[in-house]
Amino acid sequence: MTDPRPDRRPLGFDFFGAGELAAPNLPVAEVAAILREQWGLDVHLESLGSQQDQNFLALSSAAAADGSRTVDPVPIGVVKITNPGFTALELSAQDAAASRIAAHAPTLRIATTTTDAAGRPRSIVADTTEGPLSIRLIEFLGGGTLHGDAYLSPHAIARLGGLAAHVSLALADFEHDGLDRVLQWDPRFADRVVELLAPHHPDGARRERVTDAAAAAWTAIAALAGDLPMQGVHLDLTDDNVVRSTDADPDHSGDAGLPDGLIDFGDVTRSWAVAELAITISSVLHHAGAEPVSVLPAIRAFHALRPLSPAEVAAIWPLVVVRGAVLVVSGEHQVQLDGGENAYAADGIEREWRIFEQAVSIPTAVMTAQIAAELGVELPAGETATGTFGVRLPDLDTSAAVRLDVSPESDAVDAGAWLDTELEERLALDALDSGASAAWIERATPRLTGSRIRSAASSATIPTGIDVWFADQQRLEVVESRSAGTRLVVEVPPASLPDQPVADGLPRRARVRIRLEQVGQPAVPHLVRPEYAHGWLAQTVDPAPLLGLATSARPTPSVAAVTDTDALLARRTASFAEVQEHYYEAPPRIERGWREHLVGVDGRAYLDMVNNVTPLGHGHVGVADAVSRQLRRLNTNSRFHYGAVVEYAERLAALAPDPLDTVFLVNSGSEAADLAIRVALAATGRRDVVAILEAYHGWTYASDAVSTSVADNPNALATRPDWVHGVDAPNPFRGVHRGADAARYAPEAAAVIAGLAAAGRPPAAFIAETFFGNAGGIPLPDGYLAEVYAAVRAAGGLAIADEVQAGFGRLGHWFWGFEQQGVVPDVIAVAKAAGNGYPLGAVITTREIAARFRSQGYFFSSTGGSPASSVAGLAVLDAFRDEGLQRNALDVGTRLKHRLEELATRHPLIGAVHGLGLYLGVEFVRDRATLEPATAETAAICDRLLALGVIMQPTGDHQNVLKTKPPLCLDDESADFFVAMLDRVLTEGW
Helix, strand or coil, rough: CCCCCCCCCCCEEEEEHHHCCCCCCCCHHHHHHHHHHHCCCCCCEECCCCCCCCCEEEEEECCCCCCCCCCCCCCEEEEECCCCCCCHHHHHHHHHHHHHHHHHCCCCCCCCCCCCCCCCCCEEEEEEECEEEEEEEECCCCCCEEECCCCCCCCHHHHHHHHHHHHHHHCCCCCCCCHHHHHCCHHHHHHHHHHHHHHCCCHHHHHHHHHHHHHHHHHHHHHHHCCCEEEEECCCCCCCEEECCCCCCHHHHHCCCCEEEECCCCCCCECCHHHHHHHHHHCCCCCCCCCHHHHHHHHHHHHHCCCHHHHHHHHHHHHHHHHHHHHHHHHHHHHHHCCCCCCHHHCHHHHHHHHHHHHHHHHHHHHHHHHHHHHCCCCCCCCCCCCCCECCCCCCCCHHHEEEECEEEEECHHHHHHHHHCHHHHHHHHHHCCCEEEEEEEECCCCCCCCCCCCCCCCCCEEECCEEEEEECCCEEEEEEECCCEEEEEEEECCCCCCCCCCEECEEEEEEEEEEEHHHCCCCCEEHHHHHHHHHHHCCEECHHHHCCCCCCCCCCCCCCCCCHHHHHHHHHCCCCCCCCCCCCCCCCEEEEECCEEEEEECCEEEEEECCCCCCEEHHHHHHHHHHHHHHCCCCCCCCCCCCHHHHHHHHHHHHCCCCCCEEEEHHHHHHHHHHHHHHHHHHHHCEEEEEEECCCCCCCHHHHCCCCCCCCCCCCCCCCCCEEEEEECCCCCCCCEEEEEEHHHHHHHHHHHHHCCCCEEEEEEEEEEECCCCCCEEECCHHHHHHHHHHHHCEEEEEEEECCCCCCCCCCCCHHHHHHHCCCEEEEEHHCCCCCCEEEEEECCHHHHHHHHCCCCCCCCCCCCCCHHHHHHHHHHHEEEEEEEHHHHHHHHHHHHHHHHHHCCCCCEEEEEEEEEEHHHHHHHCCCCCEEEEHHHHHHHHHHHHEEECCEEECCCCCEECCCCCCCHHHHHHHHHHHHHHHHHHCCC
């Protein structure tokens, strides 16, 4: 289907009959004079780009009598000088389409033609130095377009799809004679456009790639054309022609910065309805980080509003390919036509080539199947593999074949074994040595052994065929073949035998790869990335049942299960209390960890830069073995007499400075802080506690009472009990006293304590983190704790050090955070690091203070100090001693901080890099002078980092600080990867 009206010329423009279509090129002064004469507008004009028209931004030019400017220029509209090849009828259709969309979607901003004081449209045909030209003044929409190559978030891409759907719905029954035109951008004519313009492309290699890809895509489109509905379309709803929201409150609006405006109706015509979507998503592909799968949010959003038919789903990607081809040949042709003077067209050459390259980077059949799977749409017949193909291994006892499980949830890949490139081979040979006739790895189940760490992209982890190792040499025979569309592929790595239908004598004890692929489709990789797994798997058939390799072991997760996290998330939401939030809006499903890495069920490895719960790293063998051994022997509460609790208490107390020598064991940091407060209340017989504002100490009654972080509880300040007294957060970066003035925090806090004592309410305790963690790893001002501890002790109270985050060597220089301040507290509360993720916390104090707690009766914690938690704690202490983790925190942390500080010299969004060791915070601000927190940006940066393989979360009352507290086993390579990915995000966008 090339020309839908071959019997006559269209009423409007006909690209194939128009000849060369050079853009207007009027001098700025001439255009300004026309506006002044016709509409009484005195404006300053700034040129805007256009492929075939001429556009200017018209700005007010008000000035004082002496000629100096009194106000900044204000945009009053966009001057559009239409190419003379277009008729008045077509311009009328454009204005009518804009008005129709505005009426249908009132929440959208639509750039319509402006009117004068009398309500007349500012639209004329003016006599110019280039002849009669149509000139209109169109409404200016503030906010800026998505022009450029900056990264587009999934939310922005989804909004593009939603806009396209609203436009499609608005124009579904729009009729106008001005739609009767033949445009080079209309995909109905893409084959003719490429044929006409491709010879002008100066690069022969690129020209051949474009024409070959366009021809193949056109064949697919032509087969579907009769089933594609036609209607009015905007046809140019691209990143350049949508305008961002100007919401003034971006921290509280999910729509802030997302497209909500639509401009440039110059390509309005009648075409396939699905072309609207295809053109929109094509414009995403040149942006930083974009690849074919990046457009899926737009397709889903479009389909949710305006459902796509199976034929339209099948047509989407071929249309994207031909759109890319048309852009490439048209751009080169326009540059030559305008003699190199059209900067807009010239600047687009590489952008358009990138769109084309991305469009063809994944085979059309694969993307089509992937889109259909995403939408739950069944494709038209012929788009998926059909028929039967029977083969057999006559010499194989299939009942003795063993299936290997190397998925992320397999025990075979424990303790980082998946990083061993020989693991699969060893597992297979071990099975054969144990009497198996064959060992095999199934199709479609993620293989962790294919994963990579420290990678910005996901790894190819999904097998499209099976791997088999045979104990004896085998013959492979075809016993049934009723499918002309399927081919058997047998490979013996590293020597590959593609397209060889049958190989006699399959080698003994060597890996053999077997796939069933569709004939006529591109060769299928043996391992593919999970994002494209549905698409690639649709091109294959599972050969295992055909070979008699039945599944006898426990089923392992298939790609269908692990790539759909929505169902699991819905179950979590239904059964889990809502306030128990999860990281990320669309979280990956994490089921494995190793050292500083976390691993999703699809085999994707992430660098964990936030998890201070596991200082030794994830999956630590020493802790796992110790706990497993103990659980097989005994686990009970600490009121029974056994050795582990005694040894652990002794070793923990030995790490504390004199006179702290007595230990309470609990389950968590919240309980440790709670108990520390209760001990102080009992020891002093008082009820008041002084705490630092903006801090978080836990979720129990007492620990929550002294927590004043509004990030954790928006009502924290208004709901504190009367026995809690806050002092200003000693934040020298953004607190009430900054820089050198931060020395004022300590005497002011001491004055609060003295004031309470003078008022007859001397405090029982002062509690503070020894390193200001909740604000982003900020050291307390020098001497702060010494002066405040002295004040509380002078009033008869106790000094409580919350070491839940800073303790256990995280600062590198010191084991305890309070050592940085040169003080010794009366009570230490510690957890997190103590058990490396196993529930364990402690309170360390003096025997005298602990003895006073007897007034409260007896105390015990069911699992705090249990045999299992005690041996977990001992294993952690052993690892700290044997693995040099405190020293590693110092060395790697110093390197990391220096590299982050270097980033700050190039990225103004970084206001400061706080912290010491591996207790760091990267604080983002919109203005380094005002320190306006970049809250929305921080959240978006964390989302982009996740896509690049880094787990990171915001912290602080403004949620504008990257919480950089990774496992203490972090190595230089991982630290460098984090910095590289953060640099990439800050450079490309978020």
